[in-house]
Amino acid sequence: MHTDGACGPEGAWAGIVLKSPEGKEYTFALRFSFPVTNNKAEYEALLSGMRVAKHLEVKEFSVYVDSQLVANQINGIFEAHDESMQKYLRLVQELAVDFDLFQITQISRTLNKKADALSKLATLTFSILRKKFGLRKLR
Numbered sequence: 232m233h234t235d236g237a238c239g240p241e242g243a244w245a246g247i248v249l250k251s252p253e254g255k256e257y258t259f260a261l262r263f264s265f266p267v268t269n270n271k272a273e274y275e276a277l278l279s280g281m282r283v284a285k286h287l288e289v290k291e292f293s294v295y296v297d298s299q300l301v302a303n304q305i306n307g308i309f310e311a312h313d314e315s316m317q318k319y320l321r322l323v324q325e326l327a328v329d330f331d332l333f334q335i336t337q338i339s340r341t342l343n344k345k346a347d348a349l350s351k352l353a354t355l356t357f358s359i360l361r362k363k364f365g366l367r368k369l370r
Contacts, residue, residue, distance in 0.1 A: 233295045233338075234280045235346035236272030243267045245276035246349025249284060259283065260349040273298040274319035276350070277335075281326045291332040295343065302337035 233248040243266070247259040263275055277296060284292055296302050303309035304320050311317045327333040340347065 232280045232284060232292065233343050233346040234273070234276040235297060235343055235350045236269070236274070236276035237347075237350045238267050238269050238272040240266065243272040243275055244350045245272065245279055246346040246351070247276060247280040247283065248345050248349065249280065249287070249289075257283070257287075258345070258349055270298065270300055271315065271319065273301045274316075274323070276346075277301060278319070278322055278326065281323070285326065285329050290330060292330040292334070294333075294335040295338045296335060297338055297340045297343040297347070299337050302335050305335050 232250070233246075235246045237244045243263040245259070245261040245263070247261070249257040249259075251257075259279070261276075261279055263272075267275065273296065277294065280294070281292075300309060304311045304316065305323055311320045
């Protein structure tokens, strides 16, 4: 799985690409209606993808993220100092036990283009829908 999170004043967005061993891809562009930091958006993307994988009954799970902080906190290289980062880390650890194998690897942004594009698509799509259909901004 590849994930990417992004954030802005109107909320957070995630791009998720799940790929089966046979090569079938499942792609998701998600919008979260709460403001977060960029690091929290990265964790939200990861957690969303993990929940989808659990629902699909995935047993062996490799994750690729372009967030150095998220990958290194999960792998125990960086310590999560902030209380909210500690909570996100605990949530990932709790979900990770549902998989027979769980590993996370930090990759360069150039290798995570599809997940990045999906997170941007979530941003643009919601903005277009709000303008086209007169949707109000959520608070």
